[in-house]
Amino acid sequence: MGTRRVADILKNAQPDEKVTIKGWVRTKRELKGFSFVEVNDGSSLANLQVVLDSQIPEYENLLKKINTGASVEVTGVVVASQGKGQRIELKANTLTVYGEADAETYPLQKKRHSFEFLRTISHLRARTNTIGSVFRVRNACATAIHKFFQDKGFLWIHSPIITASDCEGAGELFSVTSLDFKNIPKTETGEIDYSQDFFGKPAYLTVSGQLQAEVMAMAFQNVYTFGPTFRAENSNTSRHLAEFWMVEPEMAFCDLEGDRNLAEEFLKYIFKYVLDNCPEDMEFFNKWIDKSILATADNIINNEFARITYTEAISLLEKAKKKFEFPVEWGIDLQSEHERYLAEDLFKKPVIVTNYPKEIKAFYMRLDDGGKTVAAMDVLAPKIGEIIGGSQREERLDVLEKRIQESGIEVDSLWWYLDLRRYGTVPHAGFGLGFERLVQFMTGMTNIRDVVPFPRTPLNAEF
Template sequence: MERTKVTNLIKSDHPIENVWVKGWVRTKRDAKSFSFIELNDGSCLKNIQIIVDETIDNYDAVKKITTGAALAVRGKLVESKGGGQQWEIQASQVDVISLAPDTFPLQKKRHSDEFLRSIAHLRPRTNKYGAVFRIRSELSFGVHQFFRQRGFRYIQTPIITGSDCEGAGELFRVTTLNPSMPTPPAGKFDFANDFFGTESNLTVSGQLSAEMFALALGDVYTFGPTFRAENSNTSRHVAEFWMIEPEMAFCDLTGNMELGETLVKHLIQFTMDHCSQDMELFARFVDKQLMPTLDNIVSSDFERLPYKDAVDILQKAKVSFSYPIEYGLDLQSEHERYLTEKHLKKPIIIYDYPKTIKPFYMRLNDDEQTVAAMDILVPRIGEIIGGSQREERLDVLERQMETAGLSKDSYWWYLDSRRYGTVPHSGFGMGFERMLMLVTGVTNIRDVIPFPRTPGTIDF
């Protein structure tokens, strides 16, 4: 007999004579002649209640069942006589697949997020984290659906790369060289003897590779893991994270901003439409303002604001910020949240940043002081998307690379794309975990990724 998922049982519109369900015990309570078992199989937030009568053959074994045990239960789905659920299962057979000892750490009480991070291999069995990762799964599908509906092609860009897209230098080196081997007199590794014959790293972005395919296939996107060796222990940073990166040929900055706004709204609405039960948990127990915040984003026209105007607003704000506000400095999270939550009270797209604080590939504006860059800021999160129109003019791009101190020989293939049929094109990156933080109200990025990688932590 085929196993029935709990999510299908609780949605049933009629009793079922014979069901077969498998899952893990959340709680168990024994009465004089029967036992109540709350069983969850991970398919949804709700448990299914199992009623086990003492007349069952192995009732002595049932009485030994503990929280965390894995069971297979056969029985009838009937209307529940108790409150809190519409249906319950009257068990005719209970097979104990495995028991969990009394030391099982997830007992019926609220555990702190800090504690659950220390047992990340077990935390998906809790209500909160089961809900987080079901939403993560659904939202991943929503990403692919969005781009497929708009004719984008999905490509897979390299995880191992010889390029530093951001130019920040915070890269994880990939090498087969023995770290204890002596270095040449210059004190550097001789990468000629390494696997690739040159220095290689884990990627911080698939953008440069995606540009090559946009200049062949038109509209493309990549969605995969990226890595940054930033020694940060804040609630916004992990060393391994996922990025959604579309790249569009024949698209300027305006078109780029429009797509970014549409994507943010689509993913929020998709989550509300497909994950309502799980989102209700976060709206009740994590962030009471979650749904009003999301409704505001979906219903708003995102404000377009030049970087210079944003700096002026922040300098005039009667707020004591921790970080300085000055033209030519990057905006910090506190500045972004002030603009979205206090000043305009809706999402904002800031554009035309000073070229001195942006990477070499962004298109230089006519003033030759700013670039056609944009960041999308949303309440509670701050920046959720960062992107730009790319510099398609070969001579300008070469000049930008020289200013940044980058070797044109190392980027020969990237420059080739500007020699052969170059066109205006643009794209952006969306942090997938930041989108998950937005739709759940979770405030720490480590709690929306299955096994967070942070400085000094790689246990799982």
């Protein structure tokens, strides 16, 4: 008989089964003659209630040691619970304490804590109900992403974390160097001499794996990246991290319509998977964090996303009775308030906006006929805003070269990217999804720092 997980026992165990569990004490309630100890092992939101009879050896001594936070191993017999609130409980025969937790200094109490405070103890917060549920849902989202793409025959590719191409134009970059800051080599003109650096030129942490994903899509047809990306932007908001994970599918022989369809199917799949696999956690969020998340999930799974062009979006915004801080006019980039109006007020569900003006979008997006707009696509979600951004890529060499020049990027540095258009080019498309924003959207958590185990934000890298 080995150790069993609490989730399994709560679901499957029957009275008279002998089991062993290992976990951490959440609370202890002492009564005359016996005590209740709630043990959690991370496998589920619910704890297993352990009944500790005063007859067991060393009872008094043990009781002093099993404060909130202590780690224990309990062997006993499953019995039907006499009390309300749980189907079964564990009547302990033996209890071993692995490590005590001093009640006077252990920061987690039985009552609720503010997320702000929990962030200051990121090494312990995973032991709380909410954060525990967040990371189980996060895991389920990651599993769902892989399952979705693998079942469709997409190849998971590992795009580089260090890159020397500074051309995605997506925010500030973190430099990667092996130069000695106390003795930085300089050129004759006084510039930093990167020829003496590790890669012989400036290098950075990646901001996106998209260009590499395009490379791989030109060999494997359908691929996706799923890995960390970095932005050195001094963003202090509840939606930004300096280190976050991105999912970026890329499909050869695919146009904007196919891209848009995949994005919608993808989001529906993830929501359904999480609802099916983490029902307890999702109910917990719906009860304590945001009472609308189950309805939102249902809305996403069962309704067609709204689909409009940028031009239509502008027209809808101009007709809106709502007063916007930023005036609406064809050519502007949509502001947070505009996106929120479309997704939350007007359609009340995700909206896919396509064909944005080329001036406000990246160089690699395919120029539409007419030359004013590009085949871009943003999925705007209620409360979160832009959750997916994608496009059909420019596959025509001459058009792409011109667009690169217009955007002020050195064409030579992208020689390998342009080679894809020289040799066997095909229409292709893809999108990027911020993984943490997905988890935020899913759980209703308002601050992105609470959906990643160890958030990296300006001035914060303690853990």
